[in-house]
Amino acid sequence: MNKLLLSLLLLICSLSCTKKANKNIKLSGAVFGTSYSIIYNSHIDYSNQFDSLFTVINKSMSTYQANSDISKLNRNENHVIDNHFIKVYETSKQIYKETNGAFDPTIGAVVNAWDFGPEGKLANIDSLKIDSLMLSVGLNKITRVGNKIKKPKGTFIDFNAIAKGYGVDAVSMFLESKNVKNYLVEVGGEIRVKGQNEEKKSLWKVGVENPNFEGKQSILKAITLKDEAMATSGTYRKFKVDEDGNRYAHIIDTNTGYPSKTNLLSISVIANTCMEADAYATAFKAMGIEQVKTFLKSHPELKVFLIFENESKELETLVVNNFPEL
Helix, strand or coil, rough: HHHHHHHHHHHHHHHHHHHHHCCEEEEEEECCCCEEEEEEEHHHHEEEHHHHHHHHHHHCCCCCCCCCHHHHHHCCCCECCCCHHHHHHHHHHHHCCCCCCCCCCCCCHHHHHCCCCCCCCCCCCCCCHHHHHHHCCCCHHHHHEEEEECCCCCCCCCCHHHHHHHHHHHHHHHHCCCCCCEEEEECCCEEEECCCCCCCCCCCEEEEECCCCCCCCCEEEEEEEECCEEEEECCCCCCECCCCCEEEEEEEEECCECCCCCCCEEEEECCCCHHHHHHHHHHHHHHHHHHHHHHHHHHCCCCCEEEEEECCCCCCEEECCCCCCC
8 A cells, every 4th residue: 555655646646747847947138229038848947047147248249338448449448358259259250251241340430320339320421421432441450469449530330230139148047057958049039049948849930031021920930950050130110211211231331331222122041059159140231142152152051031022022032051840
């Protein structure tokens, strides 16, 4: 009788522990001027640690905070940077070289001039003013020695096209340091996953949004991800319309200093890290379809999904390097 009772107790305990182990912790909130969502399989709530991590990253690289390291650097008040800044800077430098400058965080002053950035717009924009600002553009003009940055006084660094992705990676690496094997981390639509959704016992499913200039949200396709990251860049949410009704993308052409003119509406990139996916998605928006296709021939590790307008103003899609289907 005692043996039977003990067996029943062990069975109940086993079922209870298994159910608890399969339960995901789900956290969400605001960060980096957008929202975040973190789902991971654990019995420990790391929300305080996530908040602290986001605070440190903002203190390092937020151009929206006057006292951040990057804001002080842009005002030529300080040249000391932390390890978060170094990681983003080195990855930016790598992708800057690979894309021949299509991805360039020093385009920030020109972005501000077109009123897409954290500072006010430059009134009466003309070619002379843009040309003047472009003199300070170029990541190759910046050097790093240890934890110090040397740059021209007029150069404005803006990591907004890669910092969200890095934030996703930073949270992901923290979870992995705590031996969390199954998670999904999302910041402003940029995503990194590992393992599977333990509650559903299936791979993580994410959506690729349908471009809509009116602001409505709808999913064009759903895909599964495993141990990889995805970021999307597009013009269908953040754009400006001039007096003549012309639409300007928020992606600035780093060669001309003018808003990018392309029929690409959305680029989704899957890579090993979210900051790489984030940066490449931005670069591809400025490069255009043909250059992207050529570039990806020598970068099979990047999976890409393009949404664009054809000559008849109809939406078309293009899958490159085995971007996954559902």
